[in-house]
Amino acid sequence: MTQHPPPGRTFVLEVWGDYGCFTRPELKVERMSYPVMTPSAARNIFDAIYLEFDPQTRRPAHRWEIRRIEILEPVRYVALMRNEVKEKISEPSVKKWMKDPSQLVPILADATKDEVGTDTKGRTQRQTMALKSPHYRISGHAVLFEEDGALRQKIERSFERRARRGQCIFQPYLGCREFAAAFELVAEQPVVPPIPHDEEVGWMLYDVFDLSRPGSRNDAPHISLFQANIRGGVLEVPPYHSADVRKPGGH
Structure with missing residues (x-):
């Protein structure tokens, strides 16, 4: 997998919580988490901190692209019984x-x-195999739908300011809304290395939206996947437009 330097600045966040569940779609009836956070879950945490909207269309002016997810705590599972509305x-x-x-x-x-x-x-009980005390370091950068130097500067400065202060638009979460996440901006070179964990995860959900264009609340699902391999506690995420990411229609 070839990594190219991203445009603009790369931001690094540490995120953690008591529990997390990043559901494998092939095991949807009984919730079974991936061993690591998915790119879409990581993107959602960046979105929770700051997302710029076009004042004319009221749609996002950019998206956050995740390129690296580091596991900082051992992968531990815990079985939970949860009530879900039908x-x-x-x-x-x-x-x-x-x-x-x-x-x-x-x-x-x-x-x-x-x-x-x-x-x-109106409700049903489901077994959930969640992650206990997940802790990650995630790296991402802004991808503008129409590149604009002034707008990029505004987005990056606004995100950095809000992340430093611990501000967010909505409470970030780790896969499920009830699994709240804490976050902290990593301003200096990390001193804590990822845990020594290697695993062939297989096909992993990349995202549920079409990231090639600004989305809206009425968009239909647009599922994309990629082959995920954890090496030395690190999951390298390919760019959305690369051939490593499988999208509907083979694009």
Whole structure:
């Protein structure tokens, strides 16, 4: 895998938490985590700190591309039983209920057939094989959809300022929203080396969105994958546009 110098600055974050779960899609019914954070989960942490939007289109003006994920704590799994909801309230339903409250049909977590005329409950219990005390060092840089020197400078300065202060737009998390993540900007050369861990992970989720263009909340899923190999506790991530990343349609 050939690594090319990225445009602009590369930022390094340390992220950690009590638990993490980066679900393997082939084991979706019972949640089974990858042994390491996925690039999309790492990108989401960068997004939580700062993401610039185009004032005209109100879509992202850039994306964060992750190039390196280092494992700083041993990979340890823990089995958890979690309650998950089976459905969610739709936006059209909310608007209908606002116009006519008598049409409200609640989603009850422990509903029975006598209450709502159905045999299913609103929640289900699933086994989760999560990671315990995950701790990573992730490196990423901004990729602008239209390169602009002044805009790049604004994005990089804003991200650095917010990351130094521990500010975020929303609480970062490690795969699942209930697994909150703490973060810290690494300003100097790291002194803690990655753990000695080697593993052939196989196909790993790269991202669920089309990163070649600005996205919107209504975009359909656009799954991309890559062959992940951990060497010396480090997962090297190829650029999204490289041939190492498999995308829908073979692009």
